[in-house]
Structure formats: structure tokens, C-alpha cells
Amino acid sequence: FSKDSLSQDDWDELEETLLLADVGAAATDDILAGLRTRLRDEPDSDPRAILRAVLIETIDPALDRSLALGEPGGGAHEPIIVVGVNGVGKTTTVGKIARVLVAEGRTVVLGAADTFRAAAADQLETWGARVGVETVRSDRDGADPASVAFEAADRARAEGTDVLLIDTAGRLQNKAGLMDELGKIIRVVSKVAEPVEVLLVLDATTGQNGLAQARVFAEVANVTGIVLTKLDGTAKGGIVIAVQRELGVPVKLIGLGEGADDLAPFDTEQFVDGLLGAQA
Amino acid sequence: MFANLSDRLTSTFKGLRGKGRLTEADIDGTIREIRRALLDADVAVPVVRTFTGNIRERALGAEVSGALNPGEQVVKIVNEELISILGGESRPLRHAKTGPTVIMLAGLQGAGKTTLAGKLAHHLKGQGQTPLLVAADLQRPNAVNQLQVVGERAGVPVFAPEPGVTREGERQRGNPVKVAKKAMKEAEQRQHSVVIVDTAGRLGVDAELMKQAADIRKAVEPDEVLFVIDSMIGQDAVATATAFQEGVDFTGVVLTKLDGDTRGGAALSVREVTGRPILFASTGEKLDDFEVFHPDRMAGRILDM
Ligand SMILES: Nc1nc2c(ncn2[C@@H]2O[C@H](COP(=O)(O)OP(=O)(O)OP(=O)(O)O)[C@@H](O)[C@H]2O)c(=O)[nH]1
Ligand SMILES: Nc1nc2c(ncn2[C@@H]2O[C@H](COP(=O)(O)OP(=O)(O)OP(=O)(O)O)[C@@H](O)[C@H]2O)c(=O)[nH]1
Ligand SMILES: [K+]
Ligand SMILES: [Mg+2]
Ligand SMILES: [Mg+2]
Numbered sequence: 028f029s030k031d032s033l034s035q036d037d038w039d040e041l042e043e044t045l046l047l048a049d050v051g052a053a054a055t056d057d058i059l060a061g062l063r064t065r066l067r068d069e070p071d072s073d074p075r076a077i078l079r080a081v082l083i084e085t086i087d088p089a090l091d092r093s094l095a096l097g098e099p100g101g102g103a104h105e106p107i108i109v110v111g112v113n114g115v116g117k118t119t120t121v122g123k124i125a126r127v128l129v130a131e132g133r134t135v136v137l138g139a140a141d142t143f144r145a146a147a148a149d150q151l152e153t154w155g156a157r158v159g160v161e162t163v164r165s166d167r168d169g170a171d172p173a174s175v176a177f178e179a180a181d182r183a184r185a186e187g188t189d190v191l192l193i194d195t196a197g198r199l200q201n202k203a204g205l206m207d208e209l210g211k212i213i214r215v216v217s218k219v220a221e222p223v224e225v226l227l228v229l230d231a232t233t234g235q236n237g238l239a240q241a242r243v244f245a246e247v248a249n250v251t252g253i254v255l256t257k258l259d260g261t262a263k264g265g266i267v268i269a270v271q272r273e274l275g276v277p278v279k280l281i282g283l284g285e286g287a288d289d290l291a292p293f294d295t296e297q298f299v300d301g302l303l304g305a306q307a
Numbered sequence: 308m309f310a311n312l313s314d315r316l317t318s319t320f321k322g323l324r325g326k327g328r329l330t331e332a333d334i335d336g337t338i339r340e341i342r343r344a345l346l347d348a349d350v351a352v353p354v355v356r357t358f359t360g361n362i363r364e365r366a367l368g369a370e371v372s373g374a375l376n377p378g379e380q381v382v383k384i385v386n387e388e389l390i391s392i393l394g395g396e397s398r399p400l401r402h403a404k405t406g407p408t409v410i411m412l413a414g415l416q417g418a419g420k421t422t423l424a425g426k427l428a429h430h431l432k433g434q435g436q437t438p439l440l441v442a443a444d445l446q447r448p449n450a451v452n453q454l455q456v457v458g459e460r461a462g463v464p465v466f467a468p469e470p471g472v473t474r475e476g477e478r479q480r481g482n483p484v485k486v487a488k489k490a491m492k493e494a495e496q497r498q499h500s501v502v503i504v505d506t507a508g509r510l511g512v513d514a515e516l517m518k519q520a521a522d523i524r525k526a527v528e529p530d531e532v533l534f535v536i537d538s539m540i541g542q543d544a545v546a547t548a549t550a551f552q553e554g555v556d557f558t559g560v561v562l563t564k565l566d567g568d569t570r571g572g573a574a575l576s577v578r579e580v581t582g583r584p585i586l587f588a589s590t591g592e593k594l595d596d597f598e599v600f601h602p603d604r605m606a607g608r609i610l611d612m
Contacts, residue, residue: 114417145456234349234541
């Protein structure tokens, strides 16, 4: 058993840093094991610097984190569907993404497939007005969300829109009926055009349940990317490390506030620095 | 799947038979299991440390009685400690002696405040009260409309003199502190027995918005300020609960989205760090998915026992 240069207290402190960032006990064990191996080979290096390197490697800066869209003006009515549990920031994220796409010169239609929550379609429509794009919605509460999604897809096809952004209702992953409903929304949209992205929105304040969310949503929908919201608070969002590893899909975007411009590409180094930064 | 904690603890003690006292060596493995279970349940790291410290102390030297095997003995200690942190008995809502009872809601974005406002109104109406809902979130798009729909479903009037952010007006319209002040006059004139103030979601680190919440609190002098927190929250529960305690000095806690499959360690963290009781649990999106908080059920849930 080769010894390393760190005392038990040092190891405890590093462990605590990861745990406090919601990395989770299992992923923390793995990351610290990686660190131990590296420290054996490079016993004189600064452990925090190596931990940083191990984390960056784990999250993998080489992954393609762009949205899989064609050229602006292509008119291919490519669907992006936004999914996740209640209150994580799906509708806000749809608004923000629309803003980015419009700035890139794409035409966009929003589909309000949350027909359940009070004033959900109004909220999406306000976002549409804010960023200057049209919203397809039902005027009736409780309308079939898959029908609204189909109508939106049909409209996007008829009008030769570049991108169709579909907002869905929040649903907890342990509710089978609601997860089936999501499956149906995706199937119906796929009849018009195969979704190019299904984005799972995770709230940075979420703890270990985030992994259960990711697993179940990935079973029902072919999740292609993660959006990590509310990173403007004190939460670090460390659960995405386990989520990325489990699903094999990258975090693509981060939410940094409630405004239309508070969306940014995910940057591995920045994320890791945030995670290791200010300690409680 | 993993066996639940209770089974694992019992099997940790398999080798141990008969009577005697638990030794340090007996307990170490158990403490590791408990620590891991608490961390997996999102209990805050400092709370885990105190908690396992207490368990160790109580278990060390505990008499292993004939009736319980050592595993069962430790499970019993863990359960008792959990329930005691979670607050034992639940506390009922405080009502005003004169004039309307005022309840203010506060919390992070998306925690479930507006939904809870409707549930509380519905619940209190069922007890013969005449609640008034107040739309003091003028910031989130269509928050006012959302509360109006919620009020309609609950059959409770909504005081909404300002539209907030809507399709027609992209900038925030109206001042939430003024709305809150006006609402108190309205409630007095129309003799509402309860006033429930819905506020915008805000971050613990947003000093400006936290001051706004404090100003709303001053304006309405609430009998209860309920901190609404999502049961899926992780380690950030401590920082956030502390910031809201300093910012609006909440009097009680409501844990939301307990219809999910999260273990809900936040309950333990918030209770331990702020000392404020958890009054209610929100268990769904519908009006009556709402119940009084039960510490004993929560203890079992957190540790899967
Ligand atoms: N601070 C902060 N707040 C955010 C962010 N993204 C969204 N929010 C806020 O979080 C709250 C919930 O956002 P929504 O977009 O309505 O969330 P949702 O997932 O659509 O919610 P449901 O449809 O009810 O499930 C709102 O108050 C948003 O303004 C973010 O990145 N940072
Ligand atoms: N499953 C479940 N969903 C809930 C519960 N409480 C609220 N929700 C949902 O969570 C989402 C957010 O709820 P809101 O009441 O809008 O939360 P809020 O705190 O008012 O949000 P902001 O005003 O944006 O800060 C909505 O989709 C609600 O339907 C609950 O107990 N269980
Ligand atoms: K952060
Ligand atoms: Mg939404
Ligand atoms: Mg609200």
C-alpha cells in the first residue's frame, strides 16, 4: 500500500468539498480514487490542482455541446423538446433558447404542450412576445398536450419554420401516467419530424434525486442533452457529473437568471472552478 | 437493488450474538452505513456529522437487551434521533387574535409557492375562513394570472391590482410592497379572516430582492411567514434556509413535491439549521394535495426504514 502525501484531514476536506457541491457519495468516492492514483504517480503536485484536472477529465471538455441544428433558413422545422420535473425552469429555458436562435437568424415557433399548470401557456406566450416569436397554444385548460404539440409541429412544417421549440408540463418521474403522456407527445411530434434534441432541464439546487430524474426521463424520451438552471445561486449543480456519466449525454446549456439573456453554453472549466470554489 | 438501511444495519451486526454492550468496533461499520444513507438522502454534510456523532454516543455502551438484537437497537436509536430533530409533534398554523390572520409565502424560484397559496386558501376555506389571495409576484411572467386561475379553482377571491409581467407588458408593472399594503386595507374593508400573500421566487444571494421580501413582511405584519422549499433540494438547503431566515425571519416551513421519490433530507437540514418547525407537506399539483407534516413518516422516508 503506497502512501500519499495527504493526511486524513486533507482527504476529508476534499471529500467534503465534493459532497457539499452535490456530487454525491458514490461519484465522490470514484473521483477521489482517481485522485489517489494520480497522486501516486505525481506525489509532489498540488492535490487541489490534480482534483481539478480529474474533474475536468471526468466531465470531458471534448464533448460536443452544441445543439444539433441545421443551417439558419433551412426551414426543416426541427423539433427541440424540453422536459423535466416541476418548477426547474423549462418554460424560461424555452424562452431563452428561442432568443438565441432568433439572434442566429433562425425562424422559431413555440409549442405550449403544458396544458395543465395554471397559466402555463400564458407564461410561454409572454416569453414568445418577449423574443418575438409565435406561440401555438390551446385556449382550453386541460386540452390534450400531444394534440397541441402536433398542431405546433404541423404549423412549423406548413410555414417552413427552422425550429420548433416545445415546452412540456413539469412531471415527477415516478408518475407513470404523466411519463406515458410525455412519450405520446414525443411520438406525435416525431410523425411530423424527428426531434433533433430532447433537453432535460435539471435545477442546480437538486440533490441526489437528479440522478433518478435523469434515468427515468431517458427511458421515456431519447434525452440528448442537459440544461442546468439556476446556477446563479449558491448551488453548485454537482449532480450533473453522475448524470452525464449515467446517460452519456452532455450538459449543453446553463441558466444564470430569470432574464432572456441569462443562458450560456456549458463550460467545463468554469463549472469545475465554481464547484471547487467558495467553500461553505 | 440495495437492501434498505434497516436490513443492512441488522446484517452488520450478524456476527454479534447474545447480550453485552456495543463496542466502538461494533459501531464503526454501522456509523459508516448511516452516514452514507444520510448523504444519499441529501441531508446536509454538517447535519450528518452532528447526527452520526449523537448516534455513536448513544449507541456506545448501550445495553443490548434480550428483546432487541444489536442491529434493531441501533435502528431504534437512529429513528428516535431523527424524529427528535424533525420536531416531534407538528405545530398548527398561528392565527391572529384580532383582525385577519396574515400568511406570507417566501422561497426560491419554482419551489411551489403559488400552488401552495391555492392549497392553503382551499384548506382554510374548508375550515370556515374567508381567505383573500394577494398577487405580490409582479416579476415572473404571468405569475398574477397563475394566481388568479389558482384562486378561481379554489373558489377564493384574488387581490391583483397590478398585472406584473404579461404579454402586453414586458416590463414589471406595479410595486409588490404597495400591493401588499393595499391588500391589508382591502382585507379589512371586506372583512376577510385570512390574507395569503404570494411573493416572487428569489435567491438567497439576491440582496435587493431579499430586502423587497423584508419590506413586504414589514408592510403586512404576518402571523406566519412560511418558507416554501422543494423536497428535492440538495446541499444548498443550508445556505438557502439560512439566507431566508436572515432575510425574512420565517416562522415555519412547508416541504413541497413530497409526492416524488426523493428521500427529502432537506427536512432534516432545514429543521436542524434554522430550528423552525415544518408545518405542512405539499404532495401534488392539485388543490387538496396538501397535508399536515408528520415527523415520524418523514424519518422513515429519509432513512428508508
Ligand atoms: N435564478 C434563476 N431562476 C430561474 C432560472 N430559470 C428559471 N428560473 C425561475 O424559476 C421559476 C420556474 O421557472 P419555469 O420556467 O416556470 O419552470 P418550469 O420548469 O417551466 O415549471 P413548470 O412548468 O411549472 O414545471 C421561475 O420563477 C423562473 O423565473 C435560472 O436560471 N435562474
Ligand atoms: N408534483 C408536485 N408538483 C408541485 C407541488 N407543488 C407545486 N408543484 C408544481 O411545481 C411547479 C412550480 O410551482 P409554483 O407554485 O409555480 O412555484 P412558485 O414557487 O410559485 O414558483 P415561482 O413563482 O416561479 O418562484 C408547478 O408545476 C407546480 O404545479 C407538489 O407538491 N407536487
Ligand atoms: K452557483
Ligand atoms: Mg413550465
Ligand atoms: Mg409563484
